[in-house]
Amino acid sequence: MATLDHLGITVDDVPRASAQFDPVFAALGYTRAYDAEDHAYWRRPGQPEILLYPSRDAGTGPHVHGRVGWQHLAFAVDSREEVDRLHRIALDAGWAAVREPKEYPRFAERYYATFLEDDNGIRLEIMHNPPRDAG
Template structure:
């Protein structure tokens, strides 16, 4: 059983949040479920992601680096997949924080990109393959 069951994210405008998250979550193979005051994406065996509107509209955006949310990283199977998801996010209105590249400070295999929306929600798409057994 996974330790994490679901992750809830508050957005200022639910319709805008759906428009930004849905292309990414669909590209990752998640199914969408709509409710009256929220939307969620789920995939068998994975953590469910839920968006809800802010109880206090206009109370954002979150500022990266302050106490609270930092970012959510999606692990993917290849560098090409990092680049594809980065492009999907940009097309959905996310802003590039860091374009896809290797992050040597983590290790020489860590390839990632970072995007952020106008609510201050930051996502990472990352590929970190295991070390080659022969190395």
């Protein structure tokens, strides 16, 4: 059986991107295991590592959402309050709100999420979608 081991993300400036990612990843339970000019990465037990790498061609960013390639990375959290808290942490770290936290009934009747982008156009979704029997 194959499992996802790690996710590499290309950015224009690793230290700047690391500074934006770290507060969000820390709030999601990840620990920054390495941080340097040439790459950075985070770990969380039982989860894939997340790595940042520098662009081979400086100044080729930001990524444009909707083009071929990266779409977004979604993190499921335990409550709507956690979505709201992570949204604030991301904004404080310099992320831009693509969509403020709100319900998305087109996904599921209890789906609540926010979408954020960093300076590189990397988009994250923080979402809560409790099972139907959770009330």
